[in-house]
Amino acid sequence: MSIDPLTDYDIFDSQFVIDPFPVMDQIRESECPVAHTDRWGGSWMPTRYADIVAVAQEHDLFTSQQILVTGPPPGQEPEGPYAAVAAPPISSDPPEHHWHRRLILPFFAPQAVAKFEDGTRELCNRLIDGFIDQGEADAAADYAQQIPVRVIATMLGVPTDLSDTFTGWVRGVLEAGLKDQAIRLEARNNILGYFKREIDDRTANPRENDLITTLLNSEVDGQKVPEEYVHGVCNLMLVAGVDTTWSSIGAALWHLAQHPEHRHQLRDDPELWPSAIEELLRAYAPVTMARIVGRDTEFQGCPMSAGDRVLMSFPAANRDPRQFERPDEVILDREHNRHVAFGAGIHRCAGSNLARLELRVALQTFLARIPDFELVDPSAVTWAGGQVRGPRQCKVRF
Amino acid sequence: MKVRVEEGSCHGHQSCAIAAPEVFGADDYGNAVVLIQGVIPTELEAKVRRAEGNCPERAIVIED
Numbered sequence: 001m002s003i004d005p006l007t008d009y010d011i012f013d014s015q016f017v018i019d020p021f022p023v024m025d026q027i028r029e030s031e032c033p034v035a036h037t038d039r040w041g042g043s044w045m046p047t048r049y050a051d052i053v054a055v056a057q058e059h060d061l062f063t064s065q066q067i068l069v070t071g072p073p074p075g076q077e078p079e080g081p082y083a084a085v086a087a088p089p090i091s092s093d094p095p096e097h098h099w100h101r102r103l104i105l106p107f108f109a110p111q112a113v114a115k116f117e118d119g120t121r122e123l124c125n126r127l128i129d130g131f132i133d134q135g136e137a138d139a140a141a142d143y144a145q146q147i148p149v150r151v152i153a154t155m156l157g158v159p160t161d162l163s164d165t166f167t168g169w170v171r172g173v174l175e176a177g178l179k180d181q182a183i184r185l186e187a188r189n190n191i192l193g194y195f196k197r198e199i200d201d202r203t204a205n206p207r208e209n210d211l212i213t214t215l216l217n218s219e220v221d222g223q224k225v226p227e228e229y230v231h232g233v234c235n236l237m238l239v240a241g242v243d244t245t246w247s248s249i250g251a252a253l254w255h256l257a258q259h260p261e262h263r264h265q266l267r268d269d270p271e272l273w274p275s276a277i278e279e280l281l282r283a284y285a286p287v288t289m290a291r292i293v294g295r296d297t298e299f300q301g302c303p304m305s306a307g308d309r310v311l312m313s314f315p316a317a318n319r320d321p322r323q324f325e326r327p328d329e330v331i332l333d334r335e336h337n338r339h340v341a342f343g344a345g346i347h348r349c350a351g352s353n354l355a356r357l358e359l360r361v362a363l364q365t366f367l368a369r370i371p372d373f374e375l376v377d378p379s380a381v382t383w384a385g386g387q388v389r390g391p392r393q394c395k396v397r398f
Numbered sequence: 399m400k401v402r403v404e405e406g407s408c409h410g411h412q413s414c415a416i417a418a419p420e421v422f423g424a425d426d427y428g429n430a431v432v433l434i435q436g437v438i439p440t441e442l443e444a445k446v447r448r449a450e451g452n453c454p455e456r457a458i459v460i461e462d
Contacts, residue, residue: 053454102427109428110412274416278452336451338413344454348409353428 006030009037009045011069011288011311012179017385021328024316034302040070040179043290043309044302049320049340051300052312055291057345062291062310063093064347069290069387070178073307078185082192084228087236090347097346099220104233104350107155107211113354120151120358124365132369136376139257139366140394144250147362151354152241156234157210158198169194170242178386188235195234199227237351244286245355247390248341249362251284254391255330256363257375263367265332276332277360282339283330285314286390289343314340315389373398399438400461401446403430407457417452418445430457 003010005023010016016023027035028047035045046052055062065074067090077083086092089100106112127146131137149163149170172187198212207213215230256263266272293308304310318339319327342349349355375381376395384392401421403414410429414422420442423433438446450458 105410105427109426110415110424278413278416335448338452338454338456340454342411345409348411352410353412 006032006035007037008039009035010039011386012040017383017389020313020315020385020389021319024313024319028316028320032301034300036302041072041309043069043311044299044304045311045313045316046300047313047316047320049317049323052314052317053340053344055299055310055312056340056343056347059094059097059346061294061297063294064091064097065093065292066309067091067290068178069288069309069311071181071184074292078181080185080189082189082196082231085192085231085235086228087239088229088232089350090236090240091232094346100229101346101350103215103218103220103225108350108353110353113357116151116155116354117357117361119154120147120361121365123147123150124362125369128365128369136395136397138393139253139373139396140246140250140391143366144246144253144362144390144394145392147249148245148355148358149242151245151358152237155211155241155354156237157207157212158194166238167242170239173239174243174387175384191235191238192231195231195238198234199231203227240349241351241354243384243388243390244349245351245358247286247384247388248281248284248355248359250391250394251286251389252280252359252363253366253396254375254381254394255280255284256367257373257394257396258378259330260372262330262332263371266363266367267371272332273360273364275334275337277356277363278337278339279330279332279334280363281341281356281359282318282324282334282337283328284390285318285339285341286388287341287343287349288313288315288387288389289347312343314343370398399443399446400436401432401434401438401450402459402461403432404457404459405429407455409455409457411454413452413454414449414458417449418442421446422449 005027024047033048037043089097092100127143131142149167150160153160169187169191172183177184177187202213218225289312291310293304293306295306297304321327342352373396376397381391382393408430414430421434423431425431450460
């Protein structure tokens with residue numbers, strides 16, 4: 001980035017997408033650690049851990065009217081057949097947020113997601129079977145990308161054969177659609193059209209042990225929840241459950257391909273896995289979320305107006321030396337790690353226990369079958385950035 | 399050592415249960431619960447301190 005990142009940062013700058021951390025460091029250590037840009041609809045970007053956590057926790061001031069890092073201002077979203085459908089609870093503010101979130105949390109508690117472990121391991125093994133004899137594979141496209149979409153489809157009770165279609169739609173919303181609202185709207189309408197049909201089918205023919213049926217039948221204060229709520233939850237689970245976890249798995253494999261010492265540490269000391277997963281999440285946090293300022297305010301000396309967008313770069317928070325010793329180093333047994341890869345406050349990622357399970361099983365299975373691997377060409381690795389950062393092509397040789 | 403979770407502050411990260419699974423678990427909503435009533439056995443104190451140091455919400459309160 002040759003322009004001044006303090007006043008004109010570009011989250012889609014090609015160098016920033018590949019490696020955002022030098023720019024984040026430059027902003028964080030400057031006189032003004034909250035940067036601003038007019039690009040992509042305009043936004044503020046705090047870079048210090050404490051400021052980003054404050055934005056996350058002060059949900060009355062920093063609202064969730066919009067959570068995408070680009071796009072039209074609130075109230076100017078294009079209308080469509082599904083204009084009333086949002087993505088609860090991520091798009092909800094209190095007081096509705098409370099029940100929007102409480103209804104889905106039991107599906108994602110650690111004891112509830114544990115039942116997906118065996119199936120995820122089988123899936124990972126099947127994917128590895130497909131390329132292990134070739135001596136080379138794309139750790140992002142052939143492996144990481146293939147896992148979360150199938151896990152989330154299984155959880156939602158929709159066909160895993162549609163995984164490529166689902167992936168295309170999610171990328172439409174979270175990748176290409178961030179720069180082109182027409183692409184985003186088309187992908188969103190495809191997702192919502194698909195789930196509208198799934199909901200109608202279950203309304204006519206309720207299913208046993210089915211997440212969508214269970215949600216449709218759930219009640220709050222003696223009343224059945226609105227269909228738009230269930231529709232929005234399906235939207236959220238697909239959009240938030242695919243790109244994010246795939247990016248984490250891919251980035252962790254990209255790291256491990258370059259760090260044989262970490263592969264060996266994990267092989268020699270399996271008790272390291274829980275802290276190693278947290279450390280990889282810290283170092284390669286994929287997600288940046290946005291908030292809309294609810295009323296005119298001053299934040300860290302910056303005059304923010306109602307309606308302004310604020311980016312919460314969890315990757316930047318997780319590399320702040322005020323919070324983490326040697327933040328740019330991956331230390332698999334890091335003792336204190338208050339990372340915010342899953343955000344903080346009332347909007348903490350509801351799917352975090354599932355994401356951790358997928359990340360752990362994907363890495364354990366890969367390392368068990370392919371103990372040693374390296375990048376074919378480090379400069380050929382491609383990354384997605386903006387809302388969700390992670391490798392999209394990452395060829396490894398073994 | 400005794401430990402408790404500040405109910406309003408916990409948002410279910412489960413970082414405590416990852417650091418000290420003998421001491422912390424989850425309720426039906428994934429929020430943290432302390433599994434050991436009363437005094438924490440000495441051999442688990444280090445893990446409890448680690449759990450405290452891993453909570454992004456600073457919701458773990460240690461009472462020595």
